[in-house]
Amino acid sequence: MSTTPVKVAVTGAAGQIGYSLLFRIACGDLLGPDTPVQLQLLEIEPALKALEGTVMELNDCAFPTLAGVEIGSDPNKIFDGANLALLVGARPRTKGMERGDLLSANGAIFTGQGKALNDHAADDIRVGVTGNPANTNALIASTNAPDIPKERFSALTRLDHNRAISQLSEKLGVPVTEIKKMTIWGNHSATQFPDLFHAEVDGKNAYDAVGDQDWYADTFIPTVAKRGAAIIEARGASSAASAASATIDAARDWLLGSAADDWVSMAVVSDGSYGVAEGIISSFPVVTKNGDWEIVQGLEINDFSRGKIDASVAELVEERDAVKELGLI
Ligand SMILES: NC(=O)C1=CN([C@@H]2O[C@H](COP(=O)(O)OP(=O)(O)OC[C@H]3O[C@@H](n4cnc5c(N)ncnc54)[C@H](O)[C@@H]3O)[C@@H](O)[C@H]2O)C=CC1
Ligand SMILES: O=C([O-])CC(=O)C(=O)O
Numbered sequence: 001m002s003t004t005p006v007k008v009a010v011t012g013a014a015g016q017i018g019y020s021l022l023f024r025i026a027c028g029d030l031l032g033p034d035t036p037v038q039l040q041l042l043e044i045e046p047a048l049k050a051l052e053g054t055v056m057e058l059n060d061c062a063f064p065t066l067a068g069v070e071i072g073s074d075p076n077k078i079f080d081g082a083n084l085a086l087l088v089g090a091r092p093r094t095k096g097m098e099r100g101d102l103l104s105a106n107g108a109i110f111t112g113q114g115k116a117l118n119d120h121a122a123d124d125i126r127v128g129v130t131g132n133p134a135n136t137n138a139l140i141a142s143t144n145a146p147d148i149p150k151e152r153f154s155a156l157t158r159l160d161h162n163r164a165i166s167q168l169s170e171k172l173g174v175p176v177t178e179i180k181k182m183t184i185w186g187n188h189s190a191t192q193f194p195d196l197f198h199a200e201v202d203g204k205n206a207y208d209a210v211g212d213q214d215w216y217a218d219t220f221i222p223t224v225a226k227r228g229a230a231i232i233e234a235r236g237a238s239s240a241a242s243a244a245s246a247t248i249d250a251a252r253d254w255l256l257g258s259a260a261d262d263w264v265s266m267a268v269v270s271d272g273s274y275g276v277a278e279g280i281i282s283s284f285p286v287v288t289k290n291g292d293w294e295i296v297q298g299l300e301i302n303d304f305s306r307g308k309i310d311a312s313v314a315e316l317v318e319e320r321d322a323v324k325e326l327g328l329i
Contacts, residue, residue, distance in 0.1 A: 005038040005067035006031055007122065009082040011113065012089025012131065013041035013071070014051040016237060020244035021088065026058055028065040030248050031255070036067040042078040042089060042113075043071065075116035082121045084255070086247055087113060087141065090131025092238040099132040099189050099228070100319060107328045110137045114144030121148070126254060126291055129155045130247050134188045135267045135281045136319040142269070142281070143329040151293070154254065155267035157192065157283035159239070159246035160184040164194040164224045168201070171220070172209060178202045183285040184224075184265040185274075185305075186312025187319075192283065193308035194224045198299050221308075258288045263296050274301060274309065280316045 008025055012018055018041075024030065025037055039058070043051045048071060055069050072078050079085060090106040093099055109131070117127060125148060129138035134155035142153040161184050169176045183195040196216055199206035210216060223230075231239045250266060258264050267283040270276040273295045274284070285296040301309065323329050 003036070005036040006084065007038045007040055007082045009040040009042065009079050009085040009121075011042040011075075011078075011085070011087050014043045014047040014054060015088065016092075016240035017088050017130065017243050017247070019054065020241045021086070021247055022054060022058060023061065024244060024248050026061065026063045026066040028063070030252050031065075033065060036065050038067045039069045040078045040080075040082055041069065041071045042075055043073060044089075045073045048073060075113050076120055079113075079116045080120045082117070083124055083126070084251060085113075085117055085121065085125060085127045086130065086251065087127060087137070088130045088247070090137065093132065093232070095229075095232055099134075100136075100315070102132050103136060103319060103322055104326065106131060106133070106137060107140055107323050107326060110140040111144045111328050114141035117141065118145035118147050124291065125152055126251070127153045128247065128251050128254070129153065130243060132188070133319060135283075135316055136323055138267065138281045139320060140323055140328045150269040153269065153281065154250070154293070155188060155281050155283075156243075156247060156250055157184045157188050157265045157267045158250040159243055160188060160192055160194065160224060160227075160283075161265035162242070162246055162249065163227045164199075164220075167220055167223055168196070168199070168206060168210075171215070172201060174201055179206070180262045181285070182206075182265065183263070184283045185309045186283055187316050188267065188283070189312070189315060190225050190229075191308075191312040191315045192225050193305065193312055194221055195285075195305060196220070197302065197305060198285070217304075254288050254293065255291050257290065258286075263287050266293060268293055268295070271295070273297065274299075275306075276309070276313050277317050280313065280320055282313060282316055 138155040185193040286293040
């Protein structure tokens with residue numbers, strides 16, 4: 001095992017996603033069995049007592065990869081020297097809300113955290129935002145961290161990506177391992193566009209394998225895009241273990257690389273590719289390597305996809321304008 005621990009900061013550590021995420025990171029699911037991790041956990045003051053209990057449990061697991069745990073409510077201290085920051089801490093929506101309704105409640109969290117990351121994180125910092133509305137919160141954090149390259153911020157659409165794979169696997173009766181090149185475009189919201197036109201099932205085109213435009217448009221897309229709401233309806237609380245799992249998948253692939261015959265969905269700063277407004281944080285198909293990502297280029301976008309991508313991008317532009325109005329960026 002290498003000796004220098006990777007410092008992983010997690011915010012909202014006492015929340016429900018945190019309760020799953022911390023144990024997965026600590027046991028090596030993020031960086032593998034040979035890389036020790038130091039957890040640096042941020043919570044608001046009233047939640048620190050509960051977090052102390054979680055830390056007791058982390059210690060009780062005696063994970064060989066867990067080098068240490070620090071907790072606190074000051075982002076300037078908790079982000080000090082962090083190599084990876086997973087920004088989960090934010091209010092979840094409840095029944096009947098859209099994630100965008102959380103902008104005014106959660107947006108301000110990401111200004112202060114962006115500044116603290118800017119001033120204290122390690123030079124190689126990567127920042128993954130899970131807290132909703134994730135894309136625009138990532139934009140707020142990035143804008144408030146002008147010294148950190150914009151490419152170091154991403155928002156989580158990997159849960160949507162995994163949901164799309166799972167739904168397709170169920171429909172076609174194939175294992176999830178046979179499904180490659182899934183893409184979520186746009187916002188982590190009900191306007192997101194899960195794209196089957198470029199996905200593959202056992203090497204063949206997924207849209208053709210389904211062969212049913214009505215199922216694609218009227219069942220698959222809304223099921224994936226509204227899965228978060230369906231889980232809130234069923235569980236009475238928003239998805240937690242699956243969100244933690246996707247947060248791990250996304251960070252692991254970003255740092256360690258995506259598979260050679262596949263790509264992943266990540267919301268990253270747009271360079272204008274595929275006509276997506278420059279500067280917003282929108283989900284694309286990306287390949288990753290050593291902590292860097294590249295948008296997959298050259299995919300043909302048909303009229304159906306164009307309309308869906310444009311609608312989701314329009315929503316992101318509206319969210320950007322709203323947080324500008326609120327003085328957060
Ligand atoms: N992008 C995605 O795919 C998903 C995103 N989410 C979002 O993740 C966020 C967290 O969800 P849960 O863990 O279920 O919520 P939760 O309410 O169980 O936990 C959130 C935690 O964040 C803490 N917190 C609040 N303000 C903070 C601050 N300024 N600094 C540090 N910690 C702070 C709270 O004290 C709480 O412990 C929500 O916004 C939720 O909507 C949830 C599922 C999927
Ligand atoms: O739906 C929500 O509010 C939580 C979330 O982001 C998801 O499950 O995708």
